[in-house]
Amino acid sequence: MAETKRICTFLLRLIAFGTTVSAAIIMASSRERTTVLALSFEAKYSDIPAFKYFVIANAIVSIYGFLLLFLPSESLLWRLVVALDVVITMLLTSSISAALAIAYVGKKGNPNAGWLPICDQVPKYCNQVKGALVVGFISVIIYMLLLLYSIHRVLNPLLVEKS
Amino acid sequence: MAPQSGTEKPMFAYSSITCQAKSGWSWTLVGLRLLAFLATAAAAVVMLLNKQTKTLVIATVGTTPVKLTLTAKFHHTPAFVFFVVANGLASIHNLLMLMVDLFGSKVDYKGLRFAMIAILDMLNVTLVSGGANAALFMAELGKNGNSHARWDKICDKFGRFCHRGGGALIASFAALALMLVISVISIVKVLKSSK
Numbered sequence: 001m002a003e004t005k006r007i008c009t010f011l012l013r014l015i016a017f018g019t020t021v022s023a024a025i026i027m028a029s030s031r032e033r034t035t036v037l038a039l040s041f042e043a044k045y046s047d048i049p050a051f052k053y054f055v056i057a058n059a060i061v062s063i064y065g066f067l068l069l070f071l072p073s074e075s076l077l078w079r080l081v082v083a084l085d086v087v088i089t090m091l092l093t094s095s096i097s098a099a100l101a102i103a104y105v106g107k108k109g110n111p112n113a114g115w116l117p118i119c120d121q122v123p124k125y126c127n128q129v130k131g132a133l134v135v136g137f138i139s140v141i142i143y144m145l146l147l148l149y150s151i152h153r154v155l156n157p158l159l160v161e162k163s
Numbered sequence: 164m165a166p167q168s169g170t171e172k173p174m175f176a177y178s179s180i181t182c183q184a185k186s187g188w189s190w191t192l193v194g195l196r197l198l199a200f201l202a203t204a205a206a207a208v209v210m211l212l213n214k215q216t217k218t219l220v221i222a223t224v225g226t227t228p229v230k231l232t233l234t235a236k237f238h239h240t241p242a243f244v245f246f247v248v249a250n251g252l253a254s255i256h257n258l259l260m261l262m263v264d265l266f267g268s269k270v271d272y273k274g275l276r277f278a279m280i281a282i283l284d285m286l287n288v289t290l291v292s293g294g295a296n297a298a299l300f301m302a303e304l305g306k307n308g309n310s311h312a313r314w315d316k317i318c319d320k321f322g323r324f325c326h327r328g329g330g331a332l333i334a335s336f337a338a339l340a341l342m343l344v345i346s347v348i349s350i351v352k353v354l355k356s357s358k
Binding site for chain 1: 234235236239240241242245278281282285288289290292293294295296297298299300301303304305309311312313314315317343346347350353354
């Protein structure tokens with residue numbers, strides 16, 4: 001039982017690492033050059049601060065996830081992991097919500113502010129950003145599950161002892 | 164002697180812990196929660212009532228001016244709607260936890276009290292962080308515009324809307340910091356009380 005739990009969490013952390021790395025890479029490699037009215041402009045992820053924050057946050061989380069894969073299972077550092085997991089999950093949710101807010105404006109525009117949608121002019125860029133956001137959302141869900149599991153793992157032995 | 168001391172041994176069930184007098188940590192927690200509740204409620208209410216109307220005269224037909232009325236409301240932007248909803252939910256959570264802290268010492272929680280509070284605290288921290296950050300980046304877009312996407316800034320035209328939104332954002336980030344501290348204290352309390 002403990003063995004399957006360990007393998008399950010290891011696999012889950014591996015998948016979480018994979019999703020954050022791919023979200024960062026897909027967003028960072030999104031680029032398209034297009035010509036509008038004889039002016040050529042290039043859409044890059046770095047034009048929009050929310051997407052830059054998304055890439056940076058996912059890069060930080062993937063480094064954290066990579067280091068955690070090598071943590072031995074009986075070490076006492078797993079209690080620190082509970083606290084770090086909270087901070088990491090907070091970072092991920094903030095980055096995905098910021099990127100989603102700006103991507104919504106990019107896709108549907110905001111008629112009240114006079115902002116036109118840009119997805120018609122750069123469809124390939126838009127699709128790649130969409131893919132990165134989907135992968136980022138999956139990584140948020142997985143990290144939330146991992147957070148709940150680490151809380152359960154650290155607190156439950158202490159609860160079961162006394163009841 | 165031994166059987167008598169065995170019956171006098173105190174039971175460390177969860178509900179009996181709350182019968183003790185409140186320690187200093189508990190009063191700190193109550194104070195912090197009150198501040199966090201006020202901050203999230205203020206952020207939600209200020210953004211909810213955020214509205215600015217501007218009337219421009221675009222033409223004059225004869226002697227009557229043709230006016231154009233532009234309004235900036237919070238619900239034009241989905242990010243601000245999410246901000247209001249997230250802060251509203253977090254303030255309800257903080258209010259409930261405040262009531263539980265102050266008045267809930269007689270209710271039997273079957274040992275789950277501190278664990279549920281710690282988990283709910285963490286989930287609310289992530290919720291508030293999501294809402295605050297989405298609104299922050301939308302506000303940055305409104306303030307600076309984006310030349311690459313040809314989006315003009317709107318803060319020079321609707322200054323009061325921008326200032327009020329900025330105030331709500333500051334309150335929300337203060338609430339986020341407070342709620343993070345509260346969450347850490349709750350977890351430390353759970354770990355300490357079960358040792």
